[in-house]
Amino acid sequence: MRHLIDPMDLSVQEIDDLLALAEDIIANHDKYTKVCEGKKLATLFFEPSTRTRLSFEAAMMELGGNVLGFSSADSSSSTKGESVADTVKVVSCYADIIAMRHPKEGAPYLASLKSDAPIINAGDGGHNHPTQTLTDLLTIKREKGHLGDITIGFCGDLKFGRTVHSLIKALSRYDNIQYIMISPEELEIPEYIKEEVFEKKNIAYEQVRTIDEVIDRLDVLYMTRVQRERFFNEADYIRLKDTYILDMPKLKNAKPDLSILHPLPRVNEIAVEVDDDPRACYFRQALNGKYVRMALIMTMLGLTGQ
């Protein structure tokens, strides 16, 4: 039995196979509508979610399976003091596969040590979000046609943004990617990403403070929200939250084929006027999340299409 806790749990070949399967599901949806008949997915969300939880549930339903679970810690027995380990031990008696989100880094890993069913990390604190990474990789592949040979800018909260950390790790295995980190000093990528990914693999990266100085060079711009829930101090959040607002004037010097990604939810960091620009990929990205999670559920359960 395998779990998915960190994007690096998957080899490049396994990622390529998952993306290929997701693209086949998109092209031949009818082939997959009964693949998970008789199977159950449990979604254990100890932290709020719209896209990840609902796309997992939609994915399982579209595969012909069933779903159970909870959408907040408040509606589970964790409020009575039950441990994560006991929760998953019990839920793995009821479900074939479990997607779990938790505010504490490492909680899905701990769960995987006790679970009798495969655990998928659906986001753990500021650490990892591997299924968002699969979503992002599928989106980049579909928008650009390839995963290497791009200049990508990560913008916003690079310190707490687990989607950024996971995507950098996954992309570090593809060739010829230029990384530009756009953030205020307080929200720079953590030292462990700099040391364990960039420095260990001899990958060059730039750190800049404004979108304007690099927008003309980018093939992909990965915008992120400043995450209020990860700040210890409300005053710091208020000071930093609107540092970057991508609007149409900011895109004046952007490439005509720029791809703008955002894991969502957004707050103010992308003006609504950008949504109508063909370079805005973030709603297509959210849809890709459902297909790649269908591919992941099938693969982790060892199932194939008819």
Ligand code: CP
């Ligand atoms: N992208 C993402 O993880 O969104 P949710 O928090 O809504 O699941």
